[in-house]
Amino acid sequence: MVQRGLLIVLSGPSGVGKGTVRKAIFKEDGVDFRYSISATTRKPRPGEVNGQDYFFVTREEFEDKIQNGDMLEYAEYVNNYYGTPRSFIEETLASGHDVFLEIDVQGALQVKTKMPEGVYIFLTPPDLKNLRSRLVGRGTDSAEVIEKRVAAAKDELKMMINYNYAVENDVVSKAVDRIKAIITAERLRVTRVLGELDN
Ligand SMILES: Nc1ncnc2c1ncn2[C@@H]1O[C@H](COP(=O)(O)OP(=O)(O)OP(=O)(O)O)[C@@H](O)[C@H]1O
Numbered sequence: 001m002v003q004r005g006l007l008i009v010l011s012g013p014s015g016v017g018k019g020t021v022r023k024a025i026f027k028e029d030g031v032d033f034r035y036s037i038s039a040t041t042r043k044p045r046p047g048e049v050n051g052q053d054y055f056f057v058t059r060e061e062f063e064d065k066i067q068n069g070d071m072l073e074y075a076e077y078v079n080n081y082y083g084t085p086r087s088f089i090e091e092t093l094a095s096g097h098d099v100f101l102e103i104d105v106q107g108a109l110q111v112k113t114k115m116p117e118g119v120y121i122f123l124t125p126p127d128l129k130n131l132r133s134r135l136v137g138r139g140t141d142s143a144e145v146i147e148k149r150v151a152a153a154k155d156e157l158k159m160m161i162n163y164n165y166a167v168e169n170d171v172v173s174k175a176v177d178r179i180k181a182i183i184t185a186e187r188l189r190v191t192r193v194l195g196e197l198d199n
């Protein structure tokens with residue numbers, strides 16, 4: 001029987017560096033995670049590619065997917081829907097591959113309720129001032145949207161307690177090493193629990 005893959009959920013406020021850290025992890029030697037591409041009603045930013053960064057859909061299309069049960073989780077965040085297509089997660093885990101989700105806090109907590117065996121990692125900024133300057137420095141959002149994202153972050157940080165791990169993203173390479181260590185330990189724990197080392 002194929003051993004089920006590990007579900008890894010990286011979450012935290014917008015601008016903390018989830019995408020930056022995730023891309024750096026994926027470049028590391030020996031890392032073979034499958035990335036779950038989310039669906040969103042947000043408009044693509046310059047350079048974003050449909051089917052690679054997100055599946056960009058209309059509100060009507062997204063609401064149809066919700067109705068059809070196609071979303072493992074979804075959230076409305078700063079006036080747009082974001083969600084995780086269910087079939088990719090189920091099929092990929094069943095085929096024995098590890099799946100990596102990079103989603104907001106509302107969504108991560110929904111997934112944790114449904115799939116508590118996953119590894120839930122909250123990426124935290126050194127402080128809120130730093131978070132705001134990362135959002136400003138990224139240059140992708142209006143001042144109004146940045147204020148909404150920082151306001152959301154204040155509530156999201158309070159949810160850190162519900163995660164298995166908190167990782168500070170002070171320096172990208174350090175955050176990458178911390179997350180890799182967590183995943184190595186979790187994989188060993190899961191293997192042991194399944195009794196693979198009994199023989
Ligand atoms: N450790 C770090 N130190 C300084 N800047 C960082 C660090 N990590 C990420 N950044 C910068 O912060 C900005 C936001 O990063 P990123 O887009 O990866 O955040 P995110 O959490 O994925 O955001 P969103 O949830 O909105 O997609 C980027 O400009 C990125 O280069």
Ligand SMILES: Nc1nc2c(ncn2[C@@H]2O[C@H](COP(=O)(O)O)[C@@H](O)[C@H]2O)c(=O)[nH]1
Nearest residue numbers: 013014038074075082083084102103104107
């Ligand atoms: N609940 C979900 N949140 C998601 C998903 N995909 C991305 N996100 C999060 O939304 C915000 C905003 O993203 P942005 O690309 O507009 O900056 C951020 O926190 C993302 O991590 C998802 O499938 N479900």
